[in-house]
Amino acid sequence: MTTTTAEESVSASLETATIKSWKAPIAYAIFTLIAIVLFVVNGRDGSSRFRLSSEADLIQLPVIDAPTRLTCVVVVVLLLAITAYATWLSSQAKRVPLWLTIIFAAAFMWAFLTWAAAGESIPITGLLLGTVALSAPLIFGALGGVISERVGVVNVAIEGQLLAGAFLSAFVASVTGNPWVGLIAAMVAGVLVSFLLAAFSIKYLVDQVIVGVVLNVLVAGLTSFLYTTVLTSNTPLFNSPPRFPRISIPILSEIPILGPVLFRQTVIIYFMYVAVIVVWWALFHTKWGLRLRAVGEHPQAADTVGIKVNATRFWNVALAGAIAGFGGAYFTLGSVGGFTKEMTAGAGFIALAAVIFGRWDPIRATLAALLFGFATNLQNVLGAIGSGVPSEFLLMLPYVVTIFAVAGLVGYVRGPAASGKPYIKA
Amino acid sequence: MKLELRGITKRFGSLVANDHIDLVIQPGEIHCLLGENGAGKSTLMNVLYGLYQAEEGDVLLDDVVQHFAGPGDAMRAGIGMVHQHFMLIPVFTVAENVMLGHEQTGVAGKLDLDAARAKVREISARFGFHVDPDALVGDLPVGVQQRVEIIKALSRDAQVLVFDEPTAVLTPQETDELMTIMRQLRSEGTSIVFITHKLREVREVADRITVIRLGKVVGEASPTASNSELAALMVGRAVELTVHKETARPGAASLVVRNLDVIDPLGLKVVNNVSFEVHEGEILAIAGVQGNGQTELTEAILGLQPRVTGDITLNGEKLTGLSVRKILNAGVGFVPEDRTEDGLVGEFTIAENLMLDRSDAPPFVRRGNLQLGYLAEFAQEKKDEFDIRAQSITTMAGRLSGGNQQKVVLARELSRDLKLFVASQPTRGIDVGSIEFVHKRMVETRDAGIPVIVVSTELDEVVALADRIAVMYRGSIVGIVPGNTPRDILGLMMAGENPTGVAA
Numbered sequence: 001m002t003t004t005t006a007e008e009s010v011s012a013s014l015e016t017a018t019i020k021s022w023k024a025p026i027a028y029a030i031f032t033l034i035a036i037v038l039f040v041v042n043g044r045d046g047s048s049r050f051r052l053s054s055e056a057d058l059i060q061l062p063v064i065d066a067p068t069r070l071t072c073v074v075v076v077v078l079l080l081a082i083t084a085y086a087t088w089l090s091s092q093a094k095r096v097p098l099w100l101t102i103i104f105a106a107a108f109m110w111a112f113l114t115w116a117a118a119g120e121s122i123p124i125t126g127l128l129l130g131t132v133a134l135s136a137p138l139i140f141g142a143l144g145g146v147i148s149e150r151v152g153v154v155n156v157a158i159e160g161q162l163l164a165g166a167f168l169s170a171f172v173a174s175v176t177g178n179p180w181v182g183l184i185a186a187m188v189a190g191v192l193v194s195f196l197l198a199a200f201s202i203k204y205l206v207d208q209v210i211v212g213v214v215l216n217v218l219v220a221g222l223t224s225f226l227y228t229t230v231l232t233s234n235t236p237l238f239n240s241p242p243r244f245p246r247i248s249i250p251i252l253s254e255i256p257i258l259g260p261v262l263f264r265q266t267v268i269i270y271f272m273y274v275a276v277i278v279v280w281w282a283l284f285h286t287k288w289g290l291r292l293r294a295v296g297e298h299p300q301a302a303d304t305v306g307i308k309v310n311a312t313r314f315w316n317v318a319l320a321g322a323i324a325g326f327g328g329a330y331f332t333l334g335s336v337g338g339f340t341k342e343m344t345a346g347a348g349f350i351a352l353a354a355v356i357f358g359r360w361d362p363i364r365a366t367l368a369a370l371l372f373g374f375a376t377n378l379q380n381v382l383g384a385i386g387s388g389v390p391s392e393f394l395l396m397l398p399y400v401v402t403i404f405a406v407a408g409l410v411g412y413v414r415g416p417a418a419s420g421k422p423y424i425k426a
Numbered sequence: 427m428k429l430e431l432r433g434i435t436k437r438f439g440s441l442v443a444n445d446h447i448d449l450v451i452q453p454g455e456i457h458c459l460l461g462e463n464g465a466g467k468s469t470l471m472n473v474l475y476g477l478y479q480a481e482e483g484d485v486l487l488d489d490v491v492q493h494f495a496g497p498g499d500a501m502r503a504g505i506g507m508v509h510q511h512f513m514l515i516p517v518f519t520v521a522e523n524v525m526l527g528h529e530q531t532g533v534a535g536k537l538d539l540d541a542a543r544a545k546v547r548e549i550s551a552r553f554g555f556h557v558d559p560d561a562l563v564g565d566l567p568v569g570v571q572q573r574v575e576i577i578k579a580l581s582r583d584a585q586v587l588v589f590d591e592p593t594a595v596l597t598p599q600e601t602d603e604l605m606t607i608m609r610q611l612r613s614e615g616t617s618i619v620f621i622t623h624k625l626r627e628v629r630e631v632a633d634r635i636t637v638i639r640l641g642k643v644v645g646e647a648s649p650t651a652s653n654s655e656l657a658a659l660m661v662g663r664a665v666e667l668t669v670h671k672e673t674a675r676p677g678a679a680s681l682v683v684r685n686l687d688v689i690d691p692l693g694l695k696v697v698n699n700v701s702f703e704v705h706e707g708e709i710l711a712i713a714g715v716q717g718n719g720q721t722e723l724t725e726a727i728l729g730l731q732p733r734v735t736g737d738i739t740l741n742g743e744k745l746t747g748l749s750v751r752k753i754l755n756a757g758v759g760f761v762p763e764d765r766t767e768d769g770l771v772g773e774f775t776i777a778e779n780l781m782l783d784r785s786d787a788p789p790f791v792r793r794g795n796l797q798l799g800y801l802a803e804f805a806q807e808k809k810d811e812f813d814i815r816a817q818s819i820t821t822m823a824g825r826l827s828g829g830n831q832q833k834v835v836l837a838r839e840l841s842r843d844l845k846l847f848v849a850s851q852p853t854r855g856i857d858v859g860s861i862e863f864v865h866k867r868m869v870e871t872r873d874a875g876i877p878v879i880v881v882s883t884e885l886d887e888v889v890a891l892a893d894r895i896a897v898m899y900r901g902s903i904v905g906i907v908p909g910n911t912p913r914d915i916l917g918l919m920m921a922g923e924n925p926t927g928v929a930a
Contacts, residue, residue: 014901015698017689019733285536287529294515294526301513304477305527305578306498417517425477 018093024101025090028083031108035079039072039115048114049121057125058254068118075111079104120385127374127381128261133335135366135373136272137162137344140327141351142358142365143279144190148320149360150283151313152296154420156212157197159348160219161321164189165328167223170339171231173241179333182241183268183326186333190325191318193219198317202310205422216348224341231339243337244268268326268334275323280362292316296416299423309423324348353402360415368405375401427488427504427585427617428453429474434483436469443469445641446483451586456608456618458628460647460660461638463828463855467621468510470638471588475507476500487586498527506579510591512571514578516564521546523563524578549577553607568716569600576607587611588619593627597715598885598917605631623660624886625653661858671869674893677706680877681727681846686736688722688901696722698901700736704846704877709868711892711909712881714920719901720881721763724850727879728760729753740846754783757845761835761852763881765828769835772824776816777805779823780838804841812837813863829860836867847871850881865891885913885920 048068052061082104086096113122141158148155165186173182193215201208231239244266253263262273283289291312294302299309331343350372358365375398382394429451436444443466451457461467472478474485476494485492487503494500497507507513514523525542532538546559555573563571572592579587589608593601608618608631622628628635628649635647637659645659657665681704688697697719704710712720725731727738729750738745745753754760762768770779781790781801789800805819812833816826823834832852839847849868853861868891872878882888888895892909897919904919 015695016693017687017695017733019689019691019693282535287531287535287537290518290522290526290529290537294518297517298513298515301515302526304475304497304507304509304513306496306501307527308496 020090020093021095022090024096025083025087028079028086028104031104032076032079032083035076035108035111039111040076043069043072044115044118045069046119048117048119050113050117051121051123052125052257054123054125054260057256057260059256061256063121066114068114071114072111075107075114078107079111082107116382116389117385122381122385125257125260127377128257129264130377130380131370131374132261132265132269133373134376135369136269136330136334137327137347138351138354138369138372139272139276139366140330141324141348142354142369143275143362144320144322144324144327145352145355146283146358146360146362146365147279147292147323148194148317149355149419150296150416151292151316151320152299152416152418152421152423153198153201153313153317154208154212155197155317155320155324156209156352157193157215157219157321157348158324158351159344159346160212160216161190161193161324162328162331162344162348162351163216163223163342164193164219165325166331166343167226167328167339168325169329170239170241170332173333174238177242179242179244182333183329186325186329187322188325190321190323190328192321193325194318194321197321198314201422202313202317205424208420208422220342223339227339227341235338239338241332241337244333266334268330271326275326276362276366279323283362293416296418299418299421303423303425313423324351327351350398350402353405356415357405371405372398372402428486429505429586429617429619430486430489431470431474432484432486434470434473434480434485436466436473436478436480442641444473444480447638447641447643449636449643451617451619453585453617454612454615455633456612456620456631458632458635459619459621459638460623460625460628460635460656461621462623462660462857464857465638465660466641467638468590469641471507471590471619471621474500474588475505501527501582501584504583504585505588506582506584506586507588508572508575508579508590508592510594512568512575514563514571514574517562519560519562520557520566520574520577521559523574524559524581528582545581546577549580553610568595569597569603572596572604584616586617586619588621590621591623592620593622593624594883595716597920598913599921601627625656625660626886628656629653657858665858666862669865669869669890671891672873674708674872676708676893677875679703680706680741681879682737682739683727684737684739686723686726686734686738688719688726688731689733689735690722696901697726700898700901700903702896702903702906704879706877707872707875708893709872709878709880709891709909710906711888711895712879712898713885713888713892713895713916714883714898716883718898720883720898721850722901723898724760724763724848724879724881727753727846727848728758751786754842757843759839759842759844759847761832761839761849763850763854765831765835766824770823770831772822774823775820776809776814776823776826776834777801777819779834780805780808780841782838784842808837808841812867827857829856829863832856832860832864836864840867840871844871844876846877846879848879848881851883852880853882853884853887885916888916889913 046068048066050064052064053059082100086100089096141162144161145155145158168189169182169186172185173179196215197211200206200211246264246266249263253259283292291302291307295307295309295312303309328344332339336343351369354365354368354372357368379394379397382389383391431447431449434444434447435442447470459467469478473480476497476499485494492503521539521542524546530538530541543559546557550557555577557570557573557577563574592604596604608620612618620631632649635649636643637645637647639660639662647656647659684701686697686700687695690696700723702710714720722731726734727745729745729748734746740756740758743756745756766772771782784790790797802819809819814830814833814837816830823831826834852864852868868878868880880891894906894909895911895916896906897904897916899920899922904922905924
C-alpha cells in the first residue's frame, strides 16, 4: 500500500525556491518621499492638538499637544527606518509582513494629521464617530456584496440597491411617519433591485457585470425622476422622514474614546454590529453558509449532492439586496433626513472595493469599509477645521485610499471560484 | 440493490447520445460499461444520477420505476457516483465536503462537524483509507480526493455506486488499490457500475461487461474475452492495438536539457533539476501521473514559463530566455495538452487555425495582408493529408470532434520545418481511429530524423511509442529507462520509487 505517500500533500513536498518581490519597499519609498517633501521640506510650524474626549464625557482625557515640525521629522525618520527594514527583508527574499504595512500606514497618517492640524485642534472622537457612521452604508453594502459573490453572482448593483433603499425608505417613512416602516421599505427596495439582477443573470444568463451597471443607471434615473416629479411636489408629505435618534447605551458609552464612538449611535448602527457578526457566523458555521459557499465555489459539485444551485443563488442575491437596501436607509433615516438625487454618491462602488479588499470575508470587508469611511470623514473634519490642505485634494482622499488599498495591498486575491459564472445545466 | 435501465434515450438537439439503452445491474456485481470517449457512457450515468432528464425510458431500482428530478432524488434512492472530474470543493475540508447536502446541525443551526468527522473516520477505518477529516481537499493528492468521493457516496448509504472513468488520474498502484476497494464494496453487497475505456482494467475486475458504441448497446462480453475482441466490439472494427514501428536509429543528441528548474508563482520548484537529452530520430516519452511537472517542463521548453533556470539547447543553440516566437522559429513544434484551451481557437475556422503560429511572415501574410488564396489551398491540402473530417476548411474548429481537432493541431505543427516535436497528451479524449492516426504520424516524424518528446499519463501510450522513457515524479525525473521496461517497474517509478537495477 502506498497510503503513507498518498497522505502527504504534493505541494508540501516540493522543494521551494525564493522569489524576491520589491513591491512593498518601492511603495514604502514612494510614500516616504512624499512624506519628506510634504511634511519636512514643506513643513509647518506651530503645534497640533488632538482632543481625545468631549466636554460631555464622564471620563476626561488630556489633550495631546504636539509640536508640528518636530513630530513630523520624528515620524519621517520612522518611515525611513521601516522602508530600510522592508528593503532588507526583500533583499533576503523574505515577505514583508502585513503588520509592517499597517504600522507604516498608521505612521504616515499620524504625520499627515499632525501636519494638517498645525495650529489647530483635531477632535479624535469626532473623527472616529463619523468614521463609524459614514462606514455604515459601506458595511451594509459590503455584506450584501460578500453574500452575493460568495453564492456566485457578482454584485455591481450595490450602488443601485443602496440608492433604491434610500429612496423608498425616505418616501415610506415620510408617508407613514414611522422610521421602522421606512427600514422595511428600504429592504424591499433592495430586494426588488436584486430580483432584477438575479433574474437577468441567473435565468437569462446576461453578463452579471453589465446587468449590475445597467441597474445602477436605471435606479439612479428612476429615483431622480420620482424625486423631481413626486417628492419635491410635496416635500413635507413625501420627503420629510422622521429620523432615528441617537441612543446612548448606558455604561458602554462612557468607555473612553471607544464608548462615544461605538455606543452613541442610531439604531441602524446597532443593527449593523449585529448584522456583521451574524453574517460572519452564519457564513462559516451554518448549513446555510456551507451551501451558499459551495454553490459559489463549485456549483456542479453542489448540484450533485442535491443542492438547487439556481434557487440558492436567487434567494441569497435577494437577501444580499435586502441587506444593502437596509444600508441605504442610513442615508435618509440615519444621517441626512431626506432623499436627494444620487445621494449615495458612489458608496456602492466603495463597498464593492471593500468586498475585494476584505477578501470576501464579512469581518475583513467591514474593516476595509471602516478604512474607507475614515478617509471620507477625515476629509470632512479637515475641511471643517480649515487646515491648509486644498479641498480638492481632500475630496480625492477616500478614492485615493481605495485605489491604493485595493491595487497596492491586495493585488491578486482569489475570490469565490464560480463568482460571475452562470450555472447552466444541460 | 438491482438497478435496471430500460430503453433510455437522451438527445442533445439532433445528436442522439443514448439510443434506447437497456442495462441490468445485479446486486453485488461489478458491471463494466465499456466504450470510447463520446460513446455516451457518461451521459447515460448522468441520466441515472438525475443530472440529465431522459426523453424516453425508465430507471428501475428493485423493479420499482424511479423518477429523479435531480441528483438529490437519486442519492436518496441509494445511488452514489464517483465522478470523473471530482465533485469536491477544494477550499472545503474533507468533513465539510462529505456533509454537504445532508448536513446535521446543532444549536442555532450550527454545523455538526464532529458528526461528519466521525462519519469520515468510520468509513475510512472500514476500508483502510487513512483520510484526515480536517484536511483541505485542494491540498490532497488526486488519489486521496477520489477516496473522499467514495466516502461521500458511502456516507449517504449508496447501494449502487457508479465510478465514471475513475482511473484516468491514478498511478498504476493507486489503480490496483481502487480495484481492491471495488471488490471489497462488492463483497459488502454494493452494486458497482464501472465506466471505462481501458481494456486491461475491465478484464481484471469486471463480473459482466456491456459495450456501448455511438449511444447504443452493441453487445455484452465476458471478462475472459481477449483485448482485441473487446476493442473490436468497442470500436466496431478490428483495431491494431500495437503501434508498428521499426527499431529507432537515433542520431546525435539534439535537444539537451541541463539542470532545469521551473519555479511557480508560490516559489515551489515544480520542475526540479531536470536533465535529459533527446536524440535525432528517437521518441522520448515522459511518463508520470498528471501534475508532476510535465506540463511545466514542456512549457519551459516552449518559453512559456517565466521563472526558469538551467539550460535548454537545441542543436547547440540556446533556447532559454528566447521569446516563444523565436523558439517556434528555431523549429520547435508543440501540441499542447489542452487542445481546446491552448491548441486551437474554437471560434476560428480550420484554415485560420492552421496558420495560427505563422501569422507574422510569408507565405501566409504579405505586407500585413492575409494571403487568403494561399491559405485556402494550404488548408485544403492539409485537410486531405491529415484526414480532418469536416464539411469544409471554413468549419469552426470548435465544432469538430476531439480527434479531428487534434488532427488540426497536428497538421499545423507538422507542416512547419521542425527540428524538435513536443506533444503533450496527444491522444487524450480522442477516438481510437484518431489515436491510431496520431501515433502513426508521431512515428513517421521520428523516422524523418526529428527528435520527438511525448508526454503522456497513459502507460499504454508510453509503452507503445517510446524508444526511451523518462518518468517524472514531483518535479524530478526518477529515471530514464529503455522503451521495453516492464509496466510494473514503470508503475513503481511513477510513484517515486527508483527500483534498483534500472539503468538511468
